[in-house]
Amino acid sequence: MVTEEEDTQRHRVRETILLAASELIAEGGAAAMTTRAVAVRAGVQAPTIYRLFEDKQGLVRAVAGYVLETYARSKDVADDDADPVTALRVAWRAHIDFGLANPGLYLLMNDATRANRGAEASPPSDIPDVLTVRVRAVAAAGVLLVTEERAVDLIRAAGDGVIRSLLASPADAERVSTLSDDMLNAILGRIVEGRGETSARPVDALLIQLRAVADELTDLSAAERTLLREWVSRGDAGRGSVARDVAAFGSRSAGG
Known part of the structure; x- marks a missing residue:
């Protein structure tokens, strides 16, 4: 023992x-x-x-997890009370800066995570993914025009592309700042209301906001919150009918 x-x-x-x-x-x-x-x-x-x-590969996975944990605990530098889009920008820049300052660690962390989904390269469950947290805040503010999962995937892929591109060739501070800012602005222009042209319908942002804050609607019963999440999670084909259902549900709840 x-x-x-x-x-x-x-x-x-x-x-x-x-x-x-x-x-x-x-x-x-x-x-x-x-x-x-x-x-x-x-x-x-x-x-x-x-x-x-056990072996060197096991050590590599564990190191990736260790780096990811250290990174996750240190990179959330934005004030929780800040504008959610501003906080997302700060987290993005911290992510880019980390990758450029620690290329070996960054590449190991990301490549090992891709190769070992759910293995030791993943952060402990008590460490929230900062990007996911920041995107959730944008959704809760009612200005996110795509699902949270889609937004996280787009931002993460864009960030990885920026870091690898800058690591592949010498870059001065101006190029780093320009490429980083231009890429994030391009992404935000597609996923955040008022940040650029988008084909998303106005109801999308409302439905995404409802999904983000559903658990906080404590005036509703657990069954009603579950039903609300089901409505707002339906596909694009049913968005119009979902909006009408949500509106009717809100009127019924307000009327007691």
Whole structure:
């Protein structure tokens, strides 16, 4: 039976190894993270690494998770009381800056996450994804014109493209700022009301807002909130009838 002291020591050694591996990647890229180099940097024997992570691929996944956790805890620099679109811009720029300042860590984090959906590369469940949180705030403000999932996918893909493009060729501060801002403005112009031309119907923003705040409508019963979420989650083909249903539901609720 493992004692609490042994478990604490195991956790401490594991954290030391992950820190050593992440430092090696930051200094020399993914190729610098050999098992031998990690063991020397962490002050442990190679068998200890294999005992904790099974093999090098297991270590890579764990390092990606460690980096992602550290990143998620540090990148949410926007004030929660700020305008939600402004807060989203701040989070976007922090994401771009991190990728450019830590290319080895960023590429490992993203490539390992793609290859291991749901594995150790994913952040712990108690760490909210900052982008998802910021997009949810935009939706709750009633100005998001696409679903939250669609917005997150678009912004994440655009950010990854910007970072990889800038890493592939030398870029001065002006080019970094211009490309980053232009890309985000192009995305916001398609997904946020009043930020550009869009073919989205006015009702879309209302339905997306209702979906974002459904759990906060405590005057409704649990069954009514479930029904509301079902209405606003229907496909584009039924958007007109959904709007009428929501309006009728609101009138009935207001009238008691």
